[in-house]
Amino acid sequence: KNPRGRLPPGPKPLPLLGNIFDLPRKEQWRTFSEWGHKYGPISYASALGKSFVVLNDVHTAVEMLDKKSAVYSDRPVLMMAGELVGWRDTLPFTRYGERLKETRKYLHGAMGTRSQIEGMHGLFEAETRAFLRHVLKRPEKVAECIRETAGSVILQLTYGYKPKEGKDDLVDLVEVTMTQFAEVVQPNVFLVDLIPPLQYVPLWFPGAGWKKKAEFYQQTLQQTAAAPMEFVKQQMAKGTARPSLVSNLLEKKNDRKDVADQDNTIKWAAAAMYGGACFFTTVSAIYSLFLAMTIYPNVQRKAQAEIDTVVGGDRLPSFSDRGSLLYVDAVVSEVFRWGALAPLGLPHTSIEDDIHEGYFIPKGSVILTNVKGMLHDEKVYADPWTFKPERFIATEERPAELDPRTCCFGFGRRICPGLNLADATVWASVAMSLAIFDIGRKVIDNVEIVPEALYGDEIISHPLPFPCTIKSRSKSAEALILSE
Numbered sequence: 123k124n125p126r127g128r129l130p131p132g133p134k135p136l137p138l139l140g141n142i143f144d145l146p147r148k149e150q151w152r153t154f155s156e157w158g159h160k161y162g163p164i165s166y167a168s169a170l171g172k173s174f175v176v177l178n179d180v181h182t183a184v185e186m187l188d189k190k191s192a193v194y195s196d197r198p199v200l201m202m203a204g205e206l207v208g209w210r211d212t213l214p215f216t217r218y219g220e221r222l223k224e225t226r227k228y229l230h231g232a233m234g235t236r237s238q239i240e241g242m243h244g245l246f247e248a249e250t251r252a253f254l255r256h257v258l259k260r261p262e263k264v265a266e267c268i269r270e271t272a273g274s275v276i277l278q279l280t281y282g283y284k285p286k287e288g289k290d291d292l293v294d295l296v297e298v299t300m301t302q303f304a305e306v307v308q309p310n311v312f313l314v315d316l317i318p319p320l321q322y323v324p325l326w327f328p329g330a331g332w333k334k335k336a337e338f339y340q341q342t343l344q345q346t347a348a349a350p351m352e353f354v355k356q357q358m359a360k361g362t363a364r365p366s367l368v369s370n371l372l373e374k375k376n377d378r379k380d381v382a383d384q385d386n387t388i389k390w391a392a393a394a395m396y397g398g399a400c401f402f403t404t405v406s407a408i409y410s411l412f413l414a415m416t417i418y419p420n421v422q423r424k425a426q427a428e429i430d431t432v433v434g435g436d437r438l439p440s441f442s443d444r445g446s447l448l449y450v451d452a453v454v455s456e457v458f459r460w461g462a463l464a465p466l467g468l469p470h471t472s473i474e475d476d477i478h479e480g481y482f483i484p485k486g487s488v489i490l491t492n493v494k495g496m497l498h499d500e501k502v503y504a505d506p507w508t509f510k511p512e513r514f515i516a517t518e519e520r521p522a523e524l525d526p527r528t529c530c531f532g533f534g535r536r537i538c539p540g541l542n543l544a545d546a547t548v549w550a551s552v553a554m555s556l557a558i559f560d561i562g563r564k565v566i567d568n569v570e571i572v573p574e575a576l577y578g579d580e581i582i583s584h585p586l587p588f589p590c591t592i593k594s595r596s597k598s599a600e601a602l603i604l605s606e
């Protein structure tokens with residue numbers, strides 16, 4: 123028994139090893155949901171001397187991570203991805219402290235307010251129109267078109283850099299870096315994550331191939347952060363820079379402080395924009411829309427009927443219509459809920475001991491939020507696995523169900539700084555895609571294929587590739603995007 127208080131309930135630990143065999147390796151959210159049913163909203167496990175606290179409901183996560191954010195806003199140390207490859211320099215993996223505050227301030231200054239996001243509406247609309255044109259030409263490559271568009275939006279906002287259509291060196295470099303990231307961030311794959319002293323093994327040591335890999339990936343990451351920053355500096359020197367997050371920050375830079383240090387902070391703040399957090403989540407949200415529309419044709423028809431009534435057929439929906447397109451808005455919310463793009467959010471850690479609801483939470487505990495479980499909790503969402511935007515529209519018989527934004531963007535001082543941007547880009551994709559396209563089921567040998575809603579098991583989880591057809595709704599719909 124712990125002298126400081128009772129630990130939260132959880133699976134029974136083994137001597138020395140703790141719960142090493144209880145901690146799931148795959149689809150962790152599923153096991154964590156079972157713990158939620160068995161042990162309640164806070165459960166506890168330990169392994170190799172580390173404490174893990176799993177939160178299974180929104181209320182508890184808000185009470186701990188929002189209301190006690192000074193205690194719960196650190197991140198765990200990731201040996202391979204963070205320390206050796208260098209991802210700790212990017213915001214999602216930055217430890218709690220001054221650097222975190224400064225970087226978040228930079229990002230908040232660039233995309234934290236309504237008027238800043240409104241300033242980006244033109245870009246979102248133009249890029250979404252280009253996206254629709256690309257999909258019309260290559261409907262079977264919709265996933266690729268989504269990635270290209272997300273990359274283009276983020277690179278323009280961050281660096282004023284418009285990638286070349288087709289093949290672009292910077293986009294390619296970013297993709298390589300992100301693939302390397304996905305490999306090194308997986309838990310329990312690299313031994314050094316379990317046995318940290320292995321980091322001191324020299325490069326020449328037999329079996330230290332993983333260390334050479336870390337060094338190589340580190341160079342790629344450094345180059346990916348530095349190259350676009352150099353691009354902006356060169357454009358600024360020539361006087362041809364387009365306004366962007368980086369050009370603004372470089373102009374406003376406070377020269378009283380160490381300039382090199384500030385350049386470094388700006389470089390990594392910018393890298394956080396197109397790093398995993400922005401890119402993969404947006405891509406997954408938009409791909410989830412296409413998946414949901416393939417499975418649920420009635421939802422699609424309802425959204426299209428609303429667009430036809432409010433907007434008509436002779437123009438595309440724009441942000442000025444958002445307030446009148448209630449059902450479309452509900453589709454956006456349902457994409458965030460049903461898709462649960464970040465199934466466990468990102469882990470927080472506590473910087474001091476705490477007592478919460480009578481339970482002792484030791485300093486350094488890794489706090490895992492079961493966001494996917496929260497978004498599919500049948501106590502909160504009726505029929506949670508069905509894509510049903512109506513749930514977010516109150517009727518006389520029942521109130522609207524809980525807005526998924528209360529948890530899908532995370533909590534406290536680590537809450538997603540891109541949430542307004544994400545909401546706006548996803549809205550544009552939903553409204554404009556449904557105005558122009560009919561997304562339908564593939565027919566093979568006279569059999570209609572209804573895809574299953576299957577998602578990958580990564581930190582940011584994507585729908586697995588699925589068959590669908592995408593056709594323009596009419597010649598006049600086509601003309602609206604081709605006339606550009």
Ligand code: HEM
Pocket residue numbers: 213214215216226394395399400401403404407463464467468469470530531532533534535536537538539540541543544545
């Ligand atoms: C499309 C939907 C998106 C979802 C569902 C999402 C979700 C999340 C979640 C769950 C976290 C972790 C919060 C926590 O630790 O409690 C996070 C962090 C973060 N997100 Fe997003 N995100 C999205 C889009 C974006 C976009 C578009 C950007 C960039 C423009 C972005 C940038 C970030 C960054 C930089 C962090 C790390 C913040 C920190 O560690 O302090 N995200 N996001």
